[in-house]
Amino acid sequence: MTSRERILDGAARAFGRLGYARTRVEDVLNAADVSRPTFYKEFSSADDVFETLARLHFRELSKRLVDALESTGDPSGKLFAIVDAYFRWRSELGPLGRVLDVEARQPRSALARIRRPVTERLVEAFREQIVALGRPAPDPLLLGALISAAEHLGDTLPSDRAPTAREMTRRRIAMLRLAAGVLMPLEPERKRRRR
Template structure:
């Protein structure tokens, strides 16, 4: 493995564990196992490494989702394929994904352009597919809203354990429901609402209804020596 690759892999681990602001060059060196002189031969600073990671991973996202878009056969299948490609991309980033999102969504970061390129490219591609399929163009804000939802749902992927196919499928169903319900024509059926993950869990038995023979909860006890009026 080349030193550049070692640094990038080590940096991804360090940034994912510590966050962008708390990561130092020393942390990257420790994770990558390279010397300081070697690091500075290839990168100017930790910012340079992080920008390289951002550009590399966002380019990968574009490639994956474009491939999903052009290889699927019909509109709904394309939609599902793009959503799954996005989720698998985020799952593959692990903890680094959240750090990249945080930095590229910050209005004060120069890295915001990486995310904007991805968003604009995907929006333009999807608009093109809709028009080619005979659908009217929709307000671009709809796409922006959906991508915000997709990023938030992807943020819920667990990173304290291995991500499973169930994790991906659950989030795919949620996002597919959201976007298809938004973009579907009047005569198209949308996917059913995804059920709660625990819908098959055994339910607690219902409490038995009171027969009226027992004293009401909170009622004062009968006075001493009192007898019941019922015979």
């Protein structure tokens, strides 16, 4: 394992245990068992290593969702695959993932800048898939709301143990129902005739 990998591994444990605001470089040094000069050869600060962990975290999410999109040609299968991949990823996050997720949703956080392009790519990927099915492109605001709903449902997964099959199924069903409602085109209102 390289020094950089040891630092990232130690930082993941330190941030997962202490949270973002309470983790200092000293905590990372102790968890990684590296010297201060070794740390500073690789990273400029605790924030720098935290942002690196966040980039890796969101890169993994993007990869899983793209793989899910490409896993089947069936439109409803794609939706199920994406929802399933997202909740599986969330259930595997562990303490660091939860800290990263919470911090990334803070509007003024440095991690929000990292999360935003991932969210924008997801919205665009969803729009492209829907248009490819011959349906009208949905409002990006609605797709963003779906992503927020998925994040909220992911937040309700247990953090102290692996979720049960029932807990995962409930979240998948809830998300699929929300998605079906958002993706179903609204019928134009019929004008009532005056008699």
